[in-house]
Amino acid sequence: MDLRALRAFVEVVKQGGFSQAARAIHATQPTVSKAVRQLEDEIGMPLLDRQAQPPRLTPAGEIVYGRAQTMLTGRDDLIAELQELRGLRRGTLRLGLPTLGSNLLFAPLFARFRRRYPGVEIHLSEHGSRRLEDMVSSGDIELGATLAPIPPQFAFQAVAREPMVVLLPPDHPLARSRRLRLAQLRDTPFILFESGFALNHVLLAACERAGFTPTVAARSGQTDFISALVASGMGVGFLPQLVARERRQPGVRQVPLDPRDALWEMMLIWRAEGYLSHAAQAWLTLAREVYGEGSGAAASA
Numbered sequence: 001m002d003l004r005a006l007r008a009f010v011e012v013v014k015q016g017g018f019s020q021a022a023r024a025i026h027a028t029q030p031t032v033s034k035a036v037r038q039l040e041d042e043i044g045m046p047l048l049d050r051q052a053q054p055p056r057l058t059p060a061g062e063i064v065y066g067r068a069q070t071m072l073t074g075r076d077d078l079i080a081e082l083q084e085l086r087g088l089r090r091g092t093l094r095l096g097l098p099t100l101g102s103n104l105l106f107a108p109l110f111a112r113f114r115r116r117y118p119g120v121e122i123h124l125s126e127h128g129s130r131r132l133e134d135m136v137s138s139g140d141i142e143l144g145a146t147l148a149p150i151p152p153q154f155a156f157q158a159v160a161r162e163p164m165v166v167l168l169p170p171d172h173p174l175a176r177s178r179r180l181r182l183a184q185l186r187d188t189p190f191i192l193f194e195s196g197f198a199l200n201h202v203l204l205a206a207c208e209r210a211g212f213t214p215t216v217a218a219r220s221g222q223t224d225f226i227s228a229l230v231a232s233g234m235g236v237g238f239l240p241q242l243v244a245r246e247r248r249q250p251g252v253r254q255v256p257l258d259p260r261d262a263l264w265e266m267m268l269i270w271r272a273e274g275y276l277s278h279a280a281q282a283w284l285t286l287a288r289e290v291y292g293e294g295s296g297a298a299a300s301a
Contacts, residue, residue, distance in 0.1 A: 001039075001042065002035070002038070002039070003071065003072065003075060004035060005035040005036065005038055005039040006039065006064075006068040006071060006072060007025060007068075007072060008021060008025060008027070008031075008032045008035040008036055008039075009035070009036050009039055009047060009048075009064070009065070009068060010065065010068050010069060010072060011024045011025050011032075012032065012036060012048065012055060013048075013055070013057060013061075013065055016054035016055075017053075017054050017055065018032050018033055018036075018055075036048065039064075043060065043064065045058070045060040046058050046060065046061070047060055047061035047064055047065075048061055069138055069139070072139070073138070073139030073274070076139055077139075077274065077275040080275060080277045091119070091120045091121070091277065091278070091279045092120065092121045092122075092123055092279065093113075093120055093121070093122045093123070093142065093143070093277070093279040093280055093282075093283055094123045094125075094140070094141040094142045094143075095122055095123070095124055095125070095141060095142070095143050095144075095280075095283065096124070096125040096126070096127065096132040096135050096136065096140075096141040096143065096144035096145065097124065097125075097126055097132075097144075097145050098126070098127070098128060098129045098132065098145055098146070098197070098198070099126055099127075099128070099221070100193070100197065100199065100223065100240075100243065101160075101240055101242060101243050101264075101266065102126070102145070104242055104243065104246065105145075105159060105160055105242070105266060106145070108290070109283070109286055109287060109290060110122065112286055112290070113282070113283060113286055116282075116286070117279070117282060120279045120282075123141075125140070125141055127196065128193075128194065128195075128196025128197045128198070128221075129144075129145070129146035129147055129196070129197060129198035129199075130146075130195075130196045130197075130198060130201075131196050132144035132145065132146055133146055133151065133154070133269065136154065136269055136270060136271060137153065137271065139271070139274070142270060142274075142276065142277060142279075142280040143268055143269070143270050143280050143283060143284070144268070144269050144270075145159065145266055145267065145268055145269070146198050146266075146267060146269055147198040147199060147201075147202055147264065147265055147266060147267070148202075148263075148265035148267055150267055150269060152272075153271065153272055154269040154270065154271065154272055155269065155270055155271070155272045156267040156268065156269045156270075157267065157268045157284055157287065157288065158265070158266075158267055158291075159266040159267060159268055159287055159291050160242065160264070160265070160266040160291060161263060161264075161265050161266075162240040162241050162242045162263065162264040162265075162266075163240075163241045163256060163257065163259050163263060163264070164238055164239065164240055164241065164256075164257040164259075164261075164262050164263065164264055165238070165239055165240075165241050165244040165254045165255060165256055165257060166180050166185070166236055166237075166238060166254070166255045166256075166257050167191075167226070167227060167230045167236060167237035167238065167239060167244070167252050167253070167254060168230065168236050168252070168253045168254075168255060169230055169231060169232075169233045169251065169252070169253070170251060170252075170253050171233070172188070172236070172253070174255065175253040175255065176253075177255050178255075178256075179255065179256045179257070179258055180255050180256070180257055180258065181210070181257075181258050181260075181261055182203075182206055182207055182210045182257070182258075182261045182262070183210045183211065183212070185214070185236055186207075186210070186212040186214070188235060188236050189214070189215045189216065189217035189234065189235035189236070190203070190214040190215065190216050190217065190235055190236060190237075190238075191216075191217055191218050191219070191220070191226050191229050191230060191234060191235045191236065191237045192216055192218075192219050192237075192238075193219060193220065193221060193226070194219050194220065194221040195219070197221070199238070199240075199264065202262055202263075202264070203238055203262060206261050206262040209261075210261065215235075217229075217234050217235040218234060218235070223239065223243065223247055224247070224249075227247060227249045227252050228249075230252050231249065231250075231251035231252050238257065240264035241256070241264075242264075268283075268284060268287060
């Protein structure tokens with residue numbers, strides 16, 4: 001079975017179409033279409049419902065797609081392992097970082113890593129933590145960053161353990177509190193991040209432990225916009241203290257959240273049973289040097 005045809009097929013599914021897949025693998029659309037058709041001819045069954053938009057997997061396609069991802073990931077691992085024979089004079093680190101807090105936690109590590117390993121190229125993907133977990137599982141990236149708790153299919157290394165703060169409008173009855181429990185906010189609408197952010201899951205799980213389900217007034221992927229919505233009186237927001245210190249805005253009060261309710265625990269994750277390149281191991285070693293066991297202190301370049 002041709003791995004190039006499998007790669008084309010997988011990209012059609014991932015990218016949502018033949019044109020998009022062609023761009024992703026730097027091929028023409030007819031080449032991608034031909035590769036998928038040859039794969040279907042070899043298997044003897046259709047793999048895609050081409051009438052659906054985007055193309056939808058058939059039952060046979062579901063099986064082939066899952067197996068193809070495993071085969072392609074194994075091939076990538078083999079190539080990476082052989083490249084390691086050259087050491088870290090050359091190589092690539094495929095790294096995924098979330099948008100929230102990465103500028104403070106990880107930007108200093110980039111500078112140090114570059115000085116130590118100038119020949120290693122870093123391919124960076126930036127998404128919400130849930131998307132990064134999927135990319136680590138599929139082998140699209142070697143390392144990703146997400147929040148605890150960590151799903152069991154991943155190995156992990158702690159980076160930071162930060163308290164949280166509540167963002168409140170100045171006229172909120174609790175705005176002058178020295179510290180807040182989540183239960184005190186059960187009657188106040190929440191302003192959360194978009195669904196791909198792991199922080200939402202941390203907060204909603206903490207609310208469930210506190211015995212209530214919050215009303216969600218709005219969601220956004222932008223920290224500044226969330227702060228603006230808080231200032232307008234729409235509800236309360238939440239940030240890790242590390243980020244909140246850099247985001248103080250007029251019209252928004254910051255009150256510490258009791259750490260017994262929730263913490264922001266950033267972890268680097270990788271496939272527990274997967275091959276980890278020397279470049280990825282070097283990144284983990286550097287993170288350990290800078291952050292120890294995840295104290296939460298920001299690094300400096």
